[in-house]
Amino acid sequence: MALDHKEEQYGDTYQSLLMAYAFGVLDRAQSLVVAAHLTLSPKARALTQACEHLAGALLEKDCPPAPMSLSAKDRIMAAITADICPNKACSDYNCQNLPEELGNLPHPLQEPMQGCTSFTWNSVGKGFAAYDIALGDCASKARFMKVNPGLKTPEHCHGGLEITLVLNGAVIENGALYRRGDLLVADETITHSSQACPQAGCVCMVVTSAPIKLTGIKSLLNPFLNFKIFYDCGASCVIRSE
Amino acid sequence: MVPKPTPRDGSDIASGEALPSFEDMLIAIGKERNKESFAALFDYFAPRVKSFLMKAGISEAQADELAQETMLAVWQRAESYDPAKARASTWIYTVARNKRVDALRKVKYVEVDQDDPLYVVEDDRALADETLAKSEEEEALDNLINSLPEEQAFLIRKSFYEDKPHAAIAAETGIALGTIKSRIRLALEKLRGDEKVKKLWP
Numbered sequence: 001m002a003l004d005h006k007e008e009q010y011g012d013t014y015q016s017l018l019m020a021y022a023f024g025v026l027d028r029a030q031s032l033v034v035a036a037h038l039t040l041s042p043k044a045r046a047l048t049q050a051c052e053h054l055a056g057a058l059l060e061k062d063c064p065p066a067p068m069s070l071s072a073k074d075r076i077m078a079a080i081t082a083d084i085c086p087n088k089a090c091s092d093y094n095c096q097n098l099p100e101e102l103g104n105l106p107h108p109l110q111e112p113m114q115g116c117t118s119f120t121w122n123s124v125g126k127g128f129a130a131y132d133i134a135l136g137d138c139a140s141k142a143r144f145m146k147v148n149p150g151l152k153t154p155e156h157c158h159g160g161l162e163i164t165l166v167l168n169g170a171v172i173e174n175g176a177l178y179r180r181g182d183l184l185v186a187d188e189t190i191t192h193s194s195q196a197c198p199q200a201g202c203v204c205m206v207v208t209s210a211p212i213k214l215t216g217i218k219s220l221l222n223p224f225l226n227f228k229i230f231y232d233c234g235a236s237c238v239i240r241s242e
Numbered sequence: 243m244v245p246k247p248t249p250r251d252g253s254d255i256a257s258g259e260a261l262p263s264f265e266d267m268l269i270a271i272g273k274e275r276n277k278e279s280f281a282a283l284f285d286y287f288a289p290r291v292k293s294f295l296m297k298a299g300i301s302e303a304q305a306d307e308l309a310q311e312t313m314l315a316v317w318q319r320a321e322s323y324d325p326a327k328a329r330a331s332t333w334i335y336t337v338a339r340n341k342r343v344d345a346l347r348k349v350k351y352v353e354v355d356q357d358d359p360l361y362v363v364e365d366d367r368a369l370a371d372e373t374l375a376k377s378e379e380e381e382a383l384d385n386l387i388n389s390l391p392e393e394q395a396f397l398i399r400k401s402f403y404e405d406k407p408h409a410a411i412a413a414e415t416g417i418a419l420g421t422i423k424s425r426i427r428l429a430l431e432k433l434r435g436d437e438k439v440k441k442l443w444p
Contacts, residue, residue, distance in 0.1 A: 013423055019401065020407055024343045032352055039360055042365070046364075054386065054430075057332075060331035062399070064293055065292075066290075066296060072310050104359075108352050108354070187409065
């Protein structure tokens, strides 16, 4: 039975995620995985560019002008006379020692991997291996995951956001096939289960974000940081410590 | 010889004079280092960028500084501006947005690198050879946000101004996350489905 490449891509969660990227409200880990996806997907870029067009219209027509300080314009007019033209940053990443199964990484993913001197997969369960990507101070966590052919995660839902970018092999979810460059996103409103392609398995980048926890009125973004996913003999459970 | 730049309020239409658009001004800056054009762009956009930044919670002083930096970056990068790819306000917005991310999160906005050998290019689609008349384009975009149902426009504006992910908006407003996402999707589909706008957006 051939599985069609599904157009789930245009679902609510996916579109909202891309709009969030265009509006600059994602954190670093989330932005990296989305930017990598956009590198590989012209259709996704079309959607984010549409959001940027919208944002431009809002900037131009919706933002009430806030008068600039008196000296601002003079300062800038003087600065531009100096005609500074900084060179475009050369994105020359030195990523070596990365395993073949990761495939060629789009530039956004090469940046955090530059310092990696020896890459090793860590087993997180039978047939599941992970590599945690060091991103410094970031609320979301990112890791590469390698899953053996045919293995499934049981149905689960997330307190927060889970974004998966397929880098190699394929993932089957809800009857649809996701290949290299495809992005899957799930949040607390979604219950899902995914399976690594029975022929090739899969290698993905997975970004998980802790749930938003509201304390007090209009208080926001109080994510708790102890959010782990353990894979135990093919089973997946979400353990949260509050 | 560049015509005197004026804001696009239509007051000069009767004179039959061709007004430079913001796009023309950016091109003039990129090609000729035209300071008059830049001054006009500064007058129009700097206060709007400042306002945009302040709505995200940035202090007035810092927003003023960042708006200046935004306009300086506009001057420095104007050569790379491609009117076929974006309107002036879109392009200037992306510069402002990146400044905002830098300021609020102390990290650089993660851009897509078009020079990445892995960058998959768009299909060879005939890029609108019949471009809309400028005024039609503007009208289409101007009406966009106003043509949305209030509940959708509210969420779009909140996402745009307040530097919050949708889950945070849900937590704050009490609107269910699923509802927020579907309203945003509906808004985006409506905006992209508009006949005139379709020609601007793939």
